[in-house]
Amino acid sequence: MGGNQLSLALDPAVTTAHALHAHAAAIFAKHAPWYQDAFRDLPKGHAIAASLIAIAVLRIANKSVQSARAVRKLRAQGVPEQKLHHPQWWLLGLHRYLLGHILEPEPSMATAHRSEQQTPLLHGKDVDGWNCADQAPRIYVARTFFGAPSLVVADPKTLHAIMSAHSYSFIKPDTSIVLIGMVTGDLGMVTINGDVHKRHRRIVNPLFNMKTLMPLVPAILASLDEFCALLDTAPASTPLPFHELGGQLTLNVIGRTGMNYEFNALALDGTPITRAYHDMLDSIKFTPWFLLCLLYPKTLGRGPTAARRRFLKGHRVMTSAIKDMLARARAEPNGTALIHELIRQNAGDALSEHELVCEIQTFLGAGHETTSSTLAMAMLLLAQFPDVQDELVQELDQAVADLDDYDTLSKLPRLTSVINETLRLFPPANLTFREAGANVKVPTTVLGPLALQKGLEIEIPIRAIHMDTSIWGPDAKEWNPRRWDSIDLVQSGSSDLAANRIVNGRRQIGPYDYLPFLVGPRGCIGRQFAVMELRLFIAGLVRRYKLATDLPVGGEELHVAITMRPTNAWVRVERRV
Numbered sequence: 001m002g003g004n005q006l007s008l009a010l011d012p013a014v015t016t017a018h019a020l021h022a023h024a025a026a027i028f029a030k031h032a033p034w035y036q037d038a039f040r041d042l043p044k045g046h047a048i049a050a051s052l053i054a055i056a057v058l059r060i061a062n063k064s065v066q067s068a069r070a071v072r073k074l075r076a077q078g079v080p081e082q083k084l085h086h087p088q089w090w091l092l093g094l095h096r097y098l099l100g101h102i103l104e105p106e107p108s109m110a111t112a113h114r115s116e117q118q119t120p121l122l123h124g125k126d127v128d129g130w131n132c133a134d135q136a137p138r139i140y141v142a143r144t145f146f147g148a149p150s151l152v153v154a155d156p157k158t159l160h161a162i163m164s165a166h167s168y169s170f171i172k173p174d175t176s177i178v179l180i181g182m183v184t185g186d187l188g189m190v191t192i193n194g195d196v197h198k199r200h201r202r203i204v205n206p207l208f209n210m211k212t213l214m215p216l217v218p219a220i221l222a223s224l225d226e227f228c229a230l231l232d233t234a235p236a237s238t239p240l241p242f243h244e245l246g247g248q249l250t251l252n253v254i255g256r257t258g259m260n261y262e263f264n265a266l267a268l269d270g271t272p273i274t275r276a277y278h279d280m281l282d283s284i285k286f287t288p289w290f291l292l293c294l295l296y297p298k299t300l301g302r303g304p305t306a307a308r309r310r311f312l313k314g315h316r317v318m319t320s321a322i323k324d325m326l327a328r329a330r331a332e333p334n335g336t337a338l339i340h341e342l343i344r345q346n347a348g349d350a351l352s353e354h355e356l357v358c359e360i361q362t363f364l365g366a367g368h369e370t371t372s373s374t375l376a377m378a379m380l381l382l383a384q385f386p387d388v389q390d391e392l393v394q395e396l397d398q399a400v401a402d403l404d405d406y407d408t409l410s411k412l413p414r415l416t417s418v419i420n421e422t423l424r425l426f427p428p429a430n431l432t433f434r435e436a437g438a439n440v441k442v443p444t445t446v447l448g449p450l451a452l453q454k455g456l457e458i459e460i461p462i463r464a465i466h467m468d469t470s471i472w473g474p475d476a477k478e479w480n481p482r483r484w485d486s487i488d489l490v491q492s493g494s495s496d497l498a499a500n501r502i503v504n505g506r507r508q509i510g511p512y513d514y515l516p517f518l519v520g521p522r523g524c525i526g527r528q529f530a531v532m533e534l535r536l537f538i539a540g541l542v543r544r545y546k547l548a549t550d551l552p553v554g555g556e557e558l559h560v561a562i563t564m565r566p567t568n569a570w571v572r573v574e575r576r577v
């Protein structure tokens, strides 16, 4: 069968079973006449099933051949393969082909506990050739489903090319677009590429400068006061689930400051829109449907499953609610929420109504759980490290009379180091993916220029880089905000820093060593907003309450679906005054 016919038969746009069957039957009849003979006497249902299976097998075979080619090309350029730990003989290695390396210990994947088993694969013992300190490529090939390669990149020189110098040559892959797009909308900034992304980013950028953000401080503090009123009703001896409470607080804040809407998330039921939003998120949890979306985002992932129906129902409610919010915001020309500023910035209608809806949905999706996970982890860690908690309270007592003095708050070193260190060890975006465009060549520190096949998946193992001892020292896995007292965050020329990380007793950390918000044109646009929220929340809570927990250090459980979040951040709070 010729290549064109094969790719026609495999066209993902042809989705219904009947259309696929008819399409496949025509091609098979022409190029494999035995097909018609074989299926002539079969009932139609069987023939359809047989066609679908044949298409699936061809599709997988086609993908496997392409994958093998891509791996050969990388190997020939000196890129090592991930060293595996699981026995190779099980099912004659078929499981490895089907599931790739997802069963291998990798810190950035599901159940990412902070144990030795799941230390980052950026250490010599895990990857062939990785332990030659003077020659480490800091790049390796891992495999995903059906043997597809994923190039794991931690080399700062290569990361610079991917994230900054040539960031538009590396697009978001379909899987990321579909999965993240469920939460943030199909045309929100996180999921779009190329010129469309540039247009969105230009309009949205001004929303997140300090001039726009400062007027939001009172609304954030008001939400914090309501949150504390709720905490005050709990006895000091009762552990509270900050992994859930944090989300209620940040949802209220993004509602007020982002959309001028009261989610009322601290109330038992919230509003109908709050419930629809939660329902939508719940349906995306790790289900068979989620797995289908991961494997076949544009075909089987769109199948009519119960989870998808539930998701779409919540999505419809959210979309219509956001349209109402936009209509209300248009009638308030002097409003201070992000939605008001978005409308002002879009005066020339560069973004359509649907694009505006997606951007608002993006603020909600990208800005709510990420911030709440960081807050929950910070609360837990401060409870586990009372000495750091005391230092922080002392710093706050000495420097700040009033929390709305954000200028002073933003300059406090211990507060900043608590946030930095929490985001280092527990980055909510624990890893991210890109896809190589056509004719892409990237520099590397030791392998020379590396030619990448179009469509090759690139994984940026954010958490693994944050836990790499060659960057952070032998205590890389420990939470220690004091380390930031002797760290210089170096912004330029840092891709050459690897060989000389300690200068005058201070550790030099480059932009590709510490990436909780990523960097470059696709870095987090909400970074200042997130850090502002975290400063206000942590300062406000630690000042009011003494935090304690029964959970031992390292006992946190982390769940990874789209982001990484704690699921057992139980903390007791006791009023200080």
Ligand code: HEM
Pocket (backbone or CB within 6 Å): 189, 190, 191, 201, 362, 363, 364, 366, 367, 368, 370, 371, 374, 427, 428, 429, 432, 433, 515, 516, 517, 518, 521, 522, 523, 524, 525, 526, 527, 529, 530
């Ligand atoms: C601690 C909190 C946060 C963390 C750790 C975080 C992290 C990140 C990361 C790593 C990315 C890049 C994702 C990728 O390209 O794969 C990103 C993108 C983004 N974030 Fe955040 N984020 C946080 C809070 C927020 C907030 C509060 C907002 C908005 C209200 C926000 C809005 C966005 C948007 C719109 C993008 C897409 C930017 C683009 O592609 O141009 N984030 N964030």
